[in-house]
Amino acid sequence: MLVVYTTVGDEAAAKRLAQTVIRAQLAACAQISRIESLYLWAGDMQQTPEWRIAFKTTEACYDAITTVLKADHPYELPQIIAVPVCAAHPEYALWVESKSIAPTTPGAANRT
DSSP states (O other), rough: OOOEEEEEESSHHHHHHHHHHHHTTTEEEEEEEEEEEEEETTEEEEEEEEEOOOOOOOOEHHHHHHHHHHHHHHSSOOOEEEEESSOOOOHHHHHHHHHHHOOSTTTTGGGO
C-alpha cells in the first residue's frame, strides 16, 4: 500500500482531483484536509492555506495517479509524493487493493 499526497489551493480543486482519481479506480479513497503551508518560491517566503489530498492506493497505481495529477493539477510544480504503508489492518489493505486497479492498457488512467 501507498499513500500518495498532493496539495492544491482550494477545496473545489481538491474535490475535483480526488473524484477524478477515485472514478479512474486508481485509489480506494481520498482524504481531503485543510492545511497551512510555508515554503520558498522564486526566492520569496510564502505562507498560504492549502488543501492536502491523501490517496490510499497501491504501488502499481502510482505512475497512473502521477499522470492524472500532473495533467489536471492547477500548480506549476505540484507536490506528488508517496509514502509506503509499513503496516495496515489486513482487511483494510485488501479493500484498498481491490479498489485500486492499475491500468493495463494505454489510456486506462483516464477512464471514468
